[in-house]
Amino acid sequence: MTGNESRVQAIYEITNKEPIEPKPSEKLEDIWASHVFSLSKMQAMLPKDIFKSLKKTIKTGEKLDPNVADAVAGAMRDWAMSMGAKFYAHVFYPLTGLTAEKHDGFISPQSDGGIISEFSGKLLIQGEPDGSSFPNGGIRDTFEARGYTGWDVTSPAYVLESELGATLCIPTVFVSWTGEALDKKTPLLRSIAVVDKAANRMLKLLGCTDVSPVNSSCGAEQEYFLVDMHFANARPDLLMGGRTLFGRAPAKGQQFDDHYFGAIPPRVQAFMHSVEEKLYKLGIPAKTSHNEVAPGQFEIAPVFESANVASDHQQQMMTTLRDTAKEHGFICLLHEKPFAGINGSGKHVNWSIGNSTQGNLLDPGDTPEENLQFLAFCGAVIRGVHLYGPLMRAVIATASNDHRLGANEAPPAIMSVYLGSQLEDIFNQIKEGSIKAASRKGIMNLGVDVLPPLARDAGDRNRTSPFAFTGNRFEFRAVGSSQSVSGPLVALNTMMADSLNWMSDQIEVKLSGGSDINIAVQAVLKDIMEKHGVAVFGGNGYSEEWHKEAVEQRGLKNIPTTADALPYLKDESIVKLFESTGVLSPTELHSRFEVYAEQYLLSIEVEAKLVSDMAKTLIYPAVMRYLSETAGTIANLSDIGLDMDKSQVEKIAGLAQKLFSEANELESAIAKHDFGSTEEHMQYCAGTIRGMMDSIRDAADALEGEVADDLWPLPTYEEMLFIK
Numbered sequence: 001m002t003g004n005e006s007r008v009q010a011i012y013e014i015t016n017k018e019p020i021e022p023k024p025s026e027k028l029e030d031i032w033a034s035h036v037f038s039l040s041k042m043q044a045m046l047p048k049d050i051f052k053s054l055k056k057t058i059k060t061g062e063k064l065d066p067n068v069a070d071a072v073a074g075a076m077r078d079w080a081m082s083m084g085a086k087f088y089a090h091v092f093y094p095l096t097g098l099t100a101e102k103h104d105g106f107i108s109p110q111s112d113g114g115i116i117s118e119f120s121g122k123l124l125i126q127g128e129p130d131g132s133s134f135p136n137g138g139i140r141d142t143f144e145a146r147g148y149t150g151w152d153v154t155s156p157a158y159v160l161e162s163e164l165g166a167t168l169c170i171p172t173v174f175v176s177w178t179g180e181a182l183d184k185k186t187p188l189l190r191s192i193a194v195v196d197k198a199a200n201r202m203l204k205l206l207g208c209t210d211v212s213p214v215n216s217s218c219g220a221e222q223e224y225f226l227v228d229m230h231f232a233n234a235r236p237d238l239l240m241g242g243r244t245l246f247g248r249a250p251a252k253g254q255q256f257d258d259h260y261f262g263a264i265p266p267r268v269q270a271f272m273h274s275v276e277e278k279l280y281k282l283g284i285p286a287k288t289s290h291n292e293v294a295p296g297q298f299e300i301a302p303v304f305e306s307a308n309v310a311s312d313h314q315q316q317m318m319t320t321l322r323d324t325a326k327e328h329g330f331i332c333l334l335h336e337k338p339f340a341g342i343n344g345s346g347k348h349v350n351w352s353i354g355n356s357t358q359g360n361l362l363d364p365g366d367t368p369e370e371n372l373q374f375l376a377f378c379g380a381v382i383r384g385v386h387l388y389g390p391l392m393r394a395v396i397a398t399a400s401n402d403h404r405l406g407a408n409e410a411p412p413a414i415m416s417v418y419l420g421s422q423l424e425d426i427f428n429q430i431k432e433g434s435i436k437a438a439s440r441k442g443i444m445n446l447g448v449d450v451l452p453p454l455a456r457d458a459g460d461r462n463r464t465s466p467f468a469f470t471g472n473r474f475e476f477r478a479v480g481s482s483q484s485v486s487g488p489l490v491a492l493n494t495m496m497a498d499s500l501n502w503m504s505d506q507i508e509v510k511l512s513g514g515s516d517i518n519i520a521v522q523a524v525l526k527d528i529m530e531k532h533g534v535a536v537f538g539g540n541g542y543s544e545e546w547h548k549e550a551v552e553q554r555g556l557k558n559i560p561t562t563a564d565a566l567p568y569l570k571d572e573s574i575v576k577l578f579e580s581t582g583v584l585s586p587t588e589l590h591s592r593f594e595v596y597a598e599q600y601l602l603s604i605e606v607e608a609k610l611v612s613d614m615a616k617t618l619i620y621p622a623v624m625r626y627l628s629e630t631a632g633t634i635a636n637l638s639d640i641g642l643d644m645d646k647s648q649v650e651k652i653a654g655l656a657q658k659l660f661s662e663a664n665e666l667e668s669a670i671a672k673h674d675f676g677s678t679e680e681h682m683q684y685c686a687g688t689i690r691g692m693m694d695s696i697r698d699a700a701d702a703l704e705g706e707v708a709d710d711l712w713p714l715p716t717y718e719e720m721l722f723i724k
Helices: 004-015 039-045 048-060 066-082 121-125 185-205 236-241 266-281 307-327 372-394 421-432 486-512 517-535 544-553 562-570 572-581 586-639 647-670 678-704 717-722
Strands: 085-092 100-105 107-109 115-117 147-151 158-162 165-176 215-228 286-291 297-302 330-333 347-355 467-469 474-476
Touching: 004 717, 039 048, 039 066, 048 066, 066 085, 066 121, 066 165, 085 147, 100 165, 121 147, 165 185, 185 215, 185 307, 185 347, 185 372, 185 486, 185 572, 215 307, 215 486, 236 586, 266 286, 266 297, 266 307, 297 307, 307 330, 307 486, 347 486, 372 421, 372 467, 372 486, 372 517, 372 562, 372 572, 421 517, 474 486, 486 517, 486 572, 562 572, 562 586, 562 678, 572 586, 586 647, 586 678, 647 678
Parallel strands: 085 165
Antiparallel strands: 085 100, 107 115, 147 165, 158 165, 215 297, 215 330, 215 347, 286 297, 347 474, 467 474
């Protein structure tokens, strides 16, 4: 099929699609975590002493007793096989940002020709996948293939079902033969350990005697688009690049604000129910689903969990969204900007730290100034954001996320922290040297008798802030929808640990000089606000005035592109941060710069090749056919004495010539490789290549508005966004 035929066929298939038959409803209590080897299942299947030892490791982070591994492996195997599993897989998260799995069978052949099921503690604890083809950023040579996976006891094993069977999945770390982290989980576990140590130190200085292990928590809101598979299959850019590289804006987009929280289309609702049921079986607490701002865009958000488990669950959630979408005839797009002109997708990471004895350490009391503990931990955040803002920008830097940062749908590329009016006022008072009485949380009277009074938070929300305090946590709004949350969590945990340790050092000096703890903390907070308070901003982050003030008056950095952001991973202060905390060695950190830079370059290269190919082989031929037909029609009309205006044909011909010639120029530009450094290559892609791609798109999108619809070769925005 050519031209509009494929589009017509796709619309027919979609509008005549048989609805999915609903399955019998199951009680939430019956399916919740049914596929997870949870603590309750362990307790039921393990000897009491084994379970007690394992639980202690999970809850406190103490080293695993190797003697328990065989018993745990046997119980895990028996449980998994009772669920229909014949295989097990060490699941890990390499620097691709995706999930990797090495599958093995439980079988062990016997000398008599039979087999037995086998799964020992040794096989549970360690695996050896081929590590040669995973990105490593120069940590090892290509011929050095050995890599190890190691069981992460703190994240539960689970059984993953498919149409063809079930597999026991075991979350693991992934390291090189020489011990360097080749994955995203290892640094996250290290960062959790260092923030625990630093927070314990601070809490004890503040007078807490019973302090349980401190962990960071994460609740990540996941935005995504759904496009019918029939349309997506006719769009090489969607299939290969995850976003539309061409597409004229529809007459109606999101300007009516009628999609946000609107009625969910029945077919999408069926998809959501399938996703949620699968997530519930895996113990993933998906809480909220709704229409997002843009047409065709949706969101799912889980309840808060410990950072490591939340990170694993986020990976499982993205996989579940993609796989389930195919079952329902959709393609799930996690790209940050799949459609130009409407909102893209983010993954707001809600982050906090706390423990079982002191609770949420970023949860204020009745009035924040009464809560010395809260103010101390909040002050640590302010210092961290100011000192390591470029790191925060670097860990959310991708070619795809560059499309949304700074637009009126996502925070700017200037890292600042929003506290809310009351809390900001308190910190400003601390900076001035004294704290006045602050008003308690009031009641917001809505003026409608039928509505009950609503508790008013101490500050409104600021959706233009990249890092905003929202009552008992900070929301990192700049994270991209396709990203693993591990990188942002590693940065936040490590920054927090560094600030807490610095504050503890200062407080200890003051206490040794006879100072009272309250006076000591207030003095340290005053110092923080004097040196780092410029990072606190409660206004409109989109405004030109803020961009000017941030850079020229406050000295904050505006880092617009990934090409600008990633080199900060080599900055001396950031290298020192990770080395001093032990989260990443200089070698490991440099490897991440190399890997992420290469991924950026490859992403731009793939998109540029797609732009050139689609322009020359799909759009240009369609335009030429239209011009040929139109020119023939004009000639025929001229033969019978009708003089037709040729300006429209000339306009289209000019756009077509621009499209074709610039596509050829782009091909030549892609071939350039004589760069002095990786940084120079990235800047070339960010400036020259991206600019050329945009120019070709402008011509193509203009042509879409001129060429007869029955000849246009690509599914349009109207079709993809509004036909479900």
